[in-house]
Amino acid sequence: MPRITPKTLLKAYRINPLLPLLLPECRTIDQAKIEYKWLSQELPLKKKNYNNIRLLKACQLRFRHYPLQYILKTQPFGNIIINCKPGVLIPRWETEEWCLKLISNVKIINDLKVLDLCTGTGCIPILLAHSLISYQKNTNFKGQLIGVDVSPIAIDLAKENSRQLASNIDGTSLSSVLQFIQGDILNQNNIINKNAHFDIITCNPPYIHNFIRAASVRCYEPKLALYGNLIFYQNLIDKWINRTDSFIYEVGDMNQVQFLYQKLKTLNSKDTWKVGFAKDSNDQVRCVYGYKSNNTRLPMNHIFEKFGQILC
Structure with missing residues (x-):
C-alpha cells in the first residue's frame, strides 16, 4: 500500500x-x-x-486503525441498523448482499425455517425475520429462525439487536419467531432439538487461513470469528447436512467451494444435491450454496435459480 x-x-x-x-x-x-x-x-x-x-x-x-463501527456502535445492514461492539464480528456488505438476494427469493414463504450458524451480531436471521414479517404483515408469518454462536458476547449482542428491532414491527413479534442459542457447533451435540429440520442453514463461518492485510480487522476484530479455513464446511457435512434442505455458507475462495462440492459428491445419501457458488459485486467468490433437487416441501429450484452458478 x-x-x-x-x-x-x-x-x-x-x-x-x-x-x-x-x-x-x-x-x-x-x-x-x-x-x-x-x-x-x-x-x-x-x-x-x-x-x-x-x-x-x-x-x-x-x-x-480502530474499526469505525466500534466507535459509532452501529452498522447498517439492509434496511435495519445492527448494534456493534468489540468482541463480535462487524457485519460486512458482502454478507448483506447475498442475504438480500436470498430474502428476495423467499419473501413469500409463510413458514420458512432457518438456522444461522456462527451468527455473530445476529444480522442474518434478524434481517431475514424483519423482512419476512414486514413483507407478510397481513398474513401472520409462522416461520422460525434460530441463531447459534459459541461466543456469549455475540449471543448477548444478537439478543439486544433483536429486542431493539422488535418494537418496530407491527403484528407478529420478532421474539416469537426468532431465537438465539449459545453453543459450540464443532464440539457440542444436540444444541438444537434433534428432531428439528430446516429449510435453509445459513452461515458466515470463520474461513480465513492466511494473513489479514487490513489492520483494523487483524488487530481489533475477534480471531475466533475470523480464522477457520475448512473446518466449518466439514462440520456442515458431519453434523448438519441431514437436517436441512439447503444451505448458504460464505467463503473466502474457490478452494472452499470445491472442498464442499467434492464432499457432497461422495456423500452417501438418498438425496440429490445441487451445489453452486455466487460472486459479490467485486466479482469475488463469496458463497457456496446447495439444495436438494428432490425436495418437495419448498420450490428450491426457484429459490436458487438465479442465486449463482451451479456446479452440478
Whole structure:
C-alpha cells in the first residue's frame, strides 16, 4: 500500500486539522471527509467542547486503525441498523448482499425455517425475520429462525439487536419467531432439538487461513470469528447436512467451494444435491450454496435459480 505523502497530509490539515488522523484508514482526502462527516453526525451531541473532544478521540482511534463501527456502535445492514461492539464480528456488505438476494427469493414463504450458524451480531436471521414479517404483515408469518454462536458476547449482542428491532414491527413479534442459542457447533451435540429440520442453514463461518492485510480487522476484530479455513464446511457435512434442505455458507475462495462440492459428491445419501457458488459485486467468490433437487416441501429450484452458478 503506497505511503501517504506529506503534501497530502498538509492539504488535509488545511481543510480540517483532524483529517490527517483519518487518512491511514481512509487513504484519500475525499473519503476522510466523508468519514469525518459520519463521525460528526452520529456521535452524540452534548456541549460543544465536549463533542469536539469526542471527535478528537474518535479520530485518534481511527489513526490507530480502530474499526469505525466500534466507535459509532452501529452498522447498517439492509434496511435495519445492527448494534456493534468489540468482541463480535462487524457485519460486512458482502454478507448483506447475498442475504438480500436470498430474502428476495423467499419473501413469500409463510413458514420458512432457518438456522444461522456462527451468527455473530445476529444480522442474518434478524434481517431475514424483519423482512419476512414486514413483507407478510397481513398474513401472520409462522416461520422460525434460530441463531447459534459459541461466543456469549455475540449471543448477548444478537439478543439486544433483536429486542431493539422488535418494537418496530407491527403484528407478529420478532421474539416469537426468532431465537438465539449459545453453543459450540464443532464440539457440542444436540444444541438444537434433534428432531428439528430446516429449510435453509445459513452461515458466515470463520474461513480465513492466511494473513489479514487490513489492520483494523487483524488487530481489533475477534480471531475466533475470523480464522477457520475448512473446518466449518466439514462440520456442515458431519453434523448438519441431514437436517436441512439447503444451505448458504460464505467463503473466502474457490478452494472452499470445491472442498464442499467434492464432499457432497461422495456423500452417501438418498438425496440429490445441487451445489453452486455466487460472486459479490467485486466479482469475488463469496458463497457456496446447495439444495436438494428432490425436495418437495419448498420450490428450491426457484429459490436458487438465479442465486449463482451451479456446479452440478
